[in-house]
Amino acid sequence: MKTRRNVQMAAPFFSADDRIRIHLEIDAILDGALSMGPNVKAFENEFAARVGVRHAVAMSSCTSALEAALLYYGIRDREVIVPAETFVATGMAVHLSGGTARFAEISPHTLCLDLDDVKRRVNDRTAGIILVHMAGLISPDIAEFRSFCDENGLFLIEDAAHSPGAKLGGAEAGSFGHAGCFSFYPTKVITSGEGGMLTTNDDEIAAFARSYQNRGRDMGSATERYVMPGRNVRMTEMNALLGRIQLGHLNEYLTRRRRIAAAYKQGLKERNDLRLVFPDDPKSSSFWKFPIILDASIDRSKLMTHLGNHGIATDAAYQPALHQQPVFQEIFKNDAVCLGRTEDLLSRHLCLPCHPRMTDEDVDYVLDMLIQGIERHRSDLQQL
Template structure:
């Protein structure tokens, strides 16, 4: 579905730099600083703070929001880490519907769930598409002192109206897991233009230490969730190729769109612009009369590794059902979309021949289903 890519030239640089890391500084060294500075420059954002995972970035963001309330609204269609970061930070996740047009958080459903306990809203830019209502969310949150957090795990390099994902809310959280658009092996990044948030995140990732003090003074509850030097090196190398990675993903997505936009039974996700999306995966909504599982089985039998986004939705995950009593029927739109969508592979290592094979395979897979 997705595959990390390092060229032979990249591997040589990594090998040489790892030798230096092993003989010098394994943690809190020059590579982390270089990666943070490069990421900050790429996004034109005031602060970029490297952590060991996107989950840790989300935890830091939610922990900062905790003084504002006790609840965080999130889409039920997202990775478990989004909800778990809220719960482990001592707040309650409030699950909201996704839009059937974009699979991103539905604006109107969300604002009706806001109350005096709402500390933050987390928008998830699903599959590399920036939430189209992001500016509406920002205005709404600013007017109510609610923190707007972007789960931008899928969207390094994606934009909305030429503004980078991760800079549209108060905080952006990125993932560098091997299957993502960029990888550092494991890792994440928190971005913000707010100096107070940045100071909090720096402290949070260092067990709550006051980073302005010359002695070991701990001012807030925190964790040891810094990014290691070797991970930062991998991330920095990958970041230098981001434009190339995005160009290839967009080429593949353009081919999919041109072949599938008029195929009966298939509905493509609404896009503001191909050139503004990062296409972690390529989602397609199926008509209700098509058997999604059979189509996936057919594709797998053809040798195409298609899958779904995140299924079941968070409110139907046993851990959250047990904690919060959620059940089937709570979010009918989300439940419906998750039962009739598929995601096609879309990554830089795909050849034109492989892309054509995926296209012909899906057309064959939906016949007589």
């Protein structure tokens, strides 16, 4: 009988040394700028250097970064292609910016947008595409997505909420699209408490985002001139301090996440009752979570309960898919959206925890309990 352990889906990590530094630096913050001061500037510069882009604009969340990018392009009465497998914020940002989300199918190999399905959905109302790097994985088709967008006058926004540090062909998430949007919510790969970052090589997008986050202020003017509608979606110094400290550890965190993912892969490779969503190049994912696709014979809900009863948190992010969420069903009521492949994949997928606070023993325990749960909750129809 295995000793029960407690394994969460995510757990932010600040070491003892990080805590000492935070306490010391908070003192300086309290005597200086509390918002948009030296920590925000440094966080932006360090993040831009890491991603390899000209600009990084620190914002209050990934949602506000998405809205800034969409408002820059002006999507009123136009469509933006979005995967139905994403957090609700991706689709909501489109609607709150005046556009309509056009949901598309995901690839079974990556759980990211399927390029062929996207191409089929482009029409004369399409303004652009938001590609979500699901669970941290950069689609191997990303270069093709970008050239398709460039050839057809569409924008490409990367929703990189899950994927800081993921790298494909020498380039990092957030540097492939016209803009990239990151989240630093506490469950993410790195956290600043709340917070987001917009990355871009485009000077105009960066200038728009800086004005937008300051209620549309003319950032070049010494006097207060407001030149467009904007919001207050800035980052505080405290958030930026936490974000900088976490960014400094990003490589360590990614190494640990990738080791855990490799251990899962090794432990599950012989099973023919599930399939891994694992990239050819492990560096192309930050392994925010570890998704697997279960065979239809496995009762996922019972399996999740089994794991929960043994202290292991799992989730089925993101089910229901976006087009099945009440908010979008209300919006599309006369125009039912049907995405059979996405719905099938989401009904069978399961995300295992994968984060630096997990020990090797935790990983072995998750594997043992998963296999035990599958054996118990599989209906072996072939034996009937």
